[in-house]
Amino acid sequence: MSALVIAGREPGGNAARAAGQPFMAETDIWITVPHERPARICELQLLTLHALCDAVDLQLLGDADL
């Protein structure tokens, strides 16, 4: 089962990821919000989800005038 993670950036978080976290598999997708502040991460997360849902709709239904 692959994982799709939408996470924020924590001090040391990206460094740990660059070092190769054993609990993340090759097929996992990591969407990192490049900020430490939780409020900003929440905002970008919401934006990310809207973009993601729109991208899924586009893939399944094709382009259409909204």
Next chain:
Amino acid sequence: MSAGRELDGTDATLSYDSLNYDPRAASPCRPHDLASMLEPRIQQHFFESADLSYQAAEAMARPIADAAQAIVDCVTAGGRLWVHGRGVALAPAQLLGAALSGRFERERPGLAAMVLAVDPLLLSQARGPDDEAPAVTQLRVLGQAGDVRCVPTTRCWRPSWTPRTSAR
């Protein structure tokens, strides 16, 4: 004083005058001073958020496109999407679950997506081995190879969020 008089709207004891309370006098700052002090700080949130959105657009577009592809590949192959988030990430998790299984902006057949462990009973009782989080327990039981788990979080990934399972 009778109870009937206290509840009577015309009773003078309920007025601001009788309480000796003036909201403007009681405030340490006059309203317009307070607003002029707060406005730049409030605006700063908008500027900072806009800056971050603008800067992140390029870096985040590729992983989001990959994620959309993974979701489409999963559901078209008969897999299911398990969405879970804890704390403040519960709201985006539920939003994503609703948008995938219901609709986002356009009508389409629902996708096989489900939000895990939001029931307080489950959260309090369904503890797996080694104090595993309820959502992780559900995932271990329900998840199959080919499924995708979607995890919005405001923190960094934790090893404990990965179910000890051979489904991977």
